[in-house]
Amino acid sequence: MQQFTGTVQDRVLSVVKRVLKENAIIAAVYPESRLVDIGLGSMDMVTLMLKVEAEFDLTLPQPEITPENFQSVKTLEILILNQLGARPR
Numbered sequence: 001m002q003q004f005t006g007t008v009q010d011r012v013l014s015v016v017k018r019v020l021k022e023n024a025i026i027a028a029v030y031p032e033s034r035l036v037d038i039g040l041g042s043m044d045m046v047t048l049m050l051k052v053e054a055e056f057d058l059t060l061p062q063p064e065i066t067p068e069n070f071q072s073v074k075t076l077e078i079l080i081l082n083q084l085g086a087r088p089r
Helices: 002-022 042-056 073-084
Strands: none
Touching: 002 042, 002 073, 042 073
16 A cells, blocks of 8 residues: 555656646645645646546546645645545555
8 A cells, every 4th residue: 555655646746747847837846845835826736637637547526626635745645545545644
């Protein structure tokens, strides 16, 4: 389970870094980094949501698309693990 969790986090980090690069934003990103604090705006969050759905081949339920779930890499990781039926640690 630990390896699966790490893999999800690594994949989310990779997606976030791609969105940052596409927007020419240079920032260090860590699991607890607040995404708005590193420069992602509301349109960037929509892009991030779409890229996360594509990366994990899932559709996020509308009630789960909240600012709280998109606060950080860690909150996204928990959201994805819940959607995949895995329990976050």
